[in-house]
Amino acid sequence: MKNLAHLFTLIFFFYLIPAQAKPIVPKNLHGFWSYKAAKVGNWNGTLIGDNYVEYNYRMYMVDSVKNSNGITKLWLNTRGKDLLTLEIKAPAYGKALLKFNRWEKEISCAWNASDPDIKVYSKYEIPSYYFGKWVSTPSHSDFYITTKHKMLYQNKEWDIAWAGNYMDKEDRFLLKDKDSCRMVYVHKLVKALKLNSLEGLKIYVPIAKNPLVYQFLGNWINDETNAWQYGFFEDFAIYNQKVYPYKSIEKNGKSLKITLLKDGKEKNIQFTAKNDSVAQLVDDQGIINVYLLKKEFKANTTKDATSFKDSHFARVDTAVITGYLRNPTSNKPFSVGFTDHLKDEQVNYYGDLDSNGFFTLKIPLLNTTQVFLDWERNGVIDVIEPGEHYFYFEDSSTEVRSTMGDNSGFHNELLNYRYYGPYSRTSESDYNARRNADLLSFLAISKKEHQQAITYLNKHLVKDPNASNRFKYFVSEGYKYKMGFDLMQKRFTLKQGKFPEPFINFVNDSLYKNNPPKPFTLVRDFSSFKRDYFAYLVSNEGSSVKWDDVLAEMVYLKQINLSFKEKEALLAEIELNEIGSTKDSLKYLRLLKGFSPEKRKLADSVRRVYKEQIIDRAGQKLAFKVFDKELRVAKDIENEDLRESIIAGRFYKYLEGKHSAMPDTVFARFMGNLKNDFYRSEIEKLQLTYQNMSKVDVEYKESLKRTDHLKDAKNADSLFAELIKPYKGKVIYVDFWGTWCAPCKGEMPFVKPVKEALKGKDVVFMYFANNSPEEGWKNVIKEYELSSENAVHYRLPEMQQNMIETRFSINSFPTYILIDKEGNVNTMKAPRPSDKEQLVIAVNTLLTK
Incomplete structure (x- = not known):
């Protein structure tokens, strides 16, 4: 019925289409041929029409068709690009085998009248914003639905065969014009439309109120200072790190008079274009400068010998970034991430985007630090000094990036530098040889890659001989410690525990003892290199503790309460064990003679009772x-x-x-x-x-379950059944974790929002702590507020914890399991708390069953 409804909707739309398209594809192949995708939402089928085939976000016209021995082969028009063909074998009973020549093998597909994941819009359900005018600059190509209900696209009108929404991710339009057609995929951004079609990916923005703005739209760089000084956009300008709305834009002979208004004060600029990318601007003070409209900054004309600020880690100071993201791909906050060297972990700071794409972000820094800007969206590398303020601009559609403010010249150098990537230039065989190389061969390969990176940098410096000292130092140190990081990662492959002497000597002499970056927080890969190298040095000095030494100390310090006989038996056993390890057989035999079975039994009993404290x-x-x-x-x-x-x-x-x-x-x-x-x-x-x-008690102490009565349990299934029995009729979210497990604790801040989303529902959050001392266990629960009326915390005896972990094949931490209301395991791979949306969906699904 669902497919039939889709078909009727499509028929409703097709009455608009003139019968001009030449049908060359057999009718029995028309429709949507679906196959199982690796992940929901991935590309999962191909749409075939009378003269077109949809393939991987492109709609191709069919050039020719050939039928032979039950196989239909279609040649698709790729506009002179690589050959693209489709073979369809044995179409019958709603099934067929499809193979594009770019696939490794044929795939079994099922027929549908249309894509069942697309909700087809009626004529009146198409979102209203498509009826407003959108424009792609600099081509000034329009995109919108006209009053005649046609789509203006690529500067011509198209009939809309159908329009629909795909899984709430994007809209799709099938457009037709005589013998041609297009599938247009539209993703609504914050203040733009991202279109994907046969013509490629383009960004469309609302058309400006004043069309004169298109004569100067963009970022203008001062030709003399090489600084980004003005940014002109549809509704506002950016100057001196501030945003100025337009008051007016007027023609003034061959020039334009641009009047900006902020806080009641006007700023006037006379703009005179010399050509499409060169202009003269005159400001209020009559200062005349020539500006260039360019994506990238030109080479520096003057030298900059400034060094990086080094605070010697005396105190934290705050850096401030304000900025404007033009055409962002999402409304997620702008982020700055870097390594916290005290915590040895990646930390991120966020600035929310307002409705126009502006943000402000404050970053506490201990010293000059390499950072990743907006890594999830369009991540770039930068370096920020404590206390500095600058304005950051990025256009996601053109990848133009610019800064103004403190250290803007250096920031612009970094933001527009394309780093050397050896793997993009490496064949598969060379890549495999690198991965499988022995340690000395890998050292040679790494040295060669480092030299190639330096050669690449030197070629860049030939084009920009006045590159700043900071730029040259940061990039060269980055390449050096990228090599260092790669080399020290090999410690995880060591079989004998030590590197070959030539390998570790090179690391020690050329990378470790050779002065670190100044300051060492400047290069992120140095942090990783330092951590791994230091761990290697420490690992070559063994450390161990004898349990008997620990137990004897606890006895002498009266940290355990023993009777005289228990103390006597235990110390005698400890002495026997010590003598046995020295091979003094005569003394051992003499003491053993006086060590009765009763004493051994008493000593073993003490060890069992105090095992947890001893551990x-x-x-x-x-x-x-x-x-x-x-x-x-x-x-x-x-x-x-x-x-x-x-x-x-x-x-x-x-x-x-x-x-x-x-x-x-x-x-x-x-x-x-x-x-x-x-x-x-x-x-x-x-x-x-x-x-x-x-000193503080755990809130909801009832969450912490006593398990002493379970220490004799021998069967994992009956033990687990006993633990979950009180919660039958509820969904149980199980978390296997440990106080020592950083990824486990990294998920815990996300638990509270999940509990809020499931508040009042029959859900229990059950925790099993692995190898976690009691004090630390309780402190983690308190620190992350993990106790509640619907939370259960177990710290089982070692044997029972191992039994349950073995029963469920727990070999990594954290591991999350969902138990249904009947006490059955629903999934061993439940979503993490940080994946709140999917976790809530999974729990609610089980609650309805």
Whole structure:
């Protein structure tokens, strides 16, 4: 019935079409041929008409058709580009095998009268904005529906065969004109339309109120200073980092008089075009300058020997970016991302776009830092100094990027530089050879790639001999530590634990001991290189803790309560184990003679009772030993800023990883190694946070379930059934996590919005903590507000936790599972909390069953 409704709607539209299109494709092939896509929303079929075929966001006219032995072959008109053909084999009973020559193999397809994922609009359901005028600049090609209900596109009118919406993602129009047709795919942007068709991808914006604006629309660069000084757009201008609405645009002889108005004050500009890309502008003060309308900045005419600002990590200062995104592909906030060197993680700051595409963003920075601007949309690399202010412009349709304000010359150099990418120039065989190379061969390949990158940079500098010192330094250091990052990533492939001597000597002498970037936060890949190299150095010094040593210390410090007999039996067993390891057989046999079965039984009982405390204490002592080892390695680093950063980072990693404070004496000893006042302040605040957190009870303490009674459980299925039994009739969202797991904790801030979306519904959030000490476990729950009336937290005994993880094949963390209302596993790959929309849909679906 659904296909029939589509067919009737299409017939309704086709009455508008003159019977002029020459039908050359057999009627039994007309329709939508669908196949299973890898992901919902991906391209999943092809539409075939009387003289056209739709293929991968393009509508092609059919040049010729040949039938032979049950196979129909269509030759498609690609306008002189690569050959495109379609073979259709054995069409019958709504099935056929289709193969485009660009496919590796034929695909079984099912016939539909039309694409079932398209909701076809009636004549009166087409969105109203299509009836307003849209224009693509600089071609000034219009796109809109006329009063005659025809589509003006590519400067001619087309009949609309049909129009519809595809899965709320985009609109589609099938346009016809005599013997030709077009499929136009339209995605509504914030203030623009993105059109994809046979002519390619184009952006259309609302037509300007004053058509004179098209005579000077765009960014104008001062020919003398090479600075972006004016940006003129449909409704406003940008000057001196501020937005000025137009008051008027008037002809003045061969010139235009542009009057801007802001805060009650006028600014007048006389614009005289010399040609399409050169103009003379005269401002209020009578200053005359020549400006160029260009996508890219020309080579610098003067040298800039400025160095990067280096604060030596004394304090945080705020940088401010204001900006305008023209034709953004989404209304998502503008983002700035960079590596937080204290936390050793990527952090992002966001500025919301207003209805016109403007944003303001404040970024706290400890030192000059490499950043990624708007990475999700049109990501570019930049460097920002603490305290600077600049205005950023980007046009998504033309990829024009410009800045004005602090350090704008340097920013514009970076934003318009195309980085060397060796893989784009590498054949598949060379790529595989690189990936599979032994370590010394990989070193040689990496050196060669680095030299190629430097050669590429030098060619750029020939064209721009006055490139700033900052540009040359940043790019060259970036290429160097891209090599360093690639080399140190190979530590994860080591089989013997150590690199070959020539390999590690090159890394040590050429990259590590050779002064780091100044400041070292300047190059992101240095951060990754430093982390991996430091971890390699530390890993070559072994660390271990004996459980018996830990247990003996706990006995002597009276951290566990034992009777005289328990203490005697336990210490005797510890001494036996120690002597056994020294191979002193005579003493061992003498002590063993007095160690009765009753004493052994008593000692083993103590170990079982206090196993969890022993594990926690051993883990803490091991962490302190590793920390000591890291401090020893860090002290050999000559660069003070880098050394202090690494020590502070290890502190932060310990406290954040454990989610509990250090003992005061240990904390004071370690803090003696840290001199930087800013880092000391941050670490002391974190220590105090966890000290205070441990003094506060978990809200909704009922969320934390006692599991002592389960320690003798031996069957995973019956154990899990027992745990979920109280929640039968509810959907259960299960989270396997651990206090040590950074990705697990990275998802936890997203849990609260999910709970809000499912508030009042029969849903339980159930957590299983792997290898998580009690104090840290509770602190994570408190820190991320994970306790609630519909939350259940388990910290099972080690054996029972392992049983359940083995039962469900949990081999990565976090893992999310959905349990239906009957207690059956619905999916082992439930959406993460950060995928709120899909998770809520999945839960609501189970609630309705």
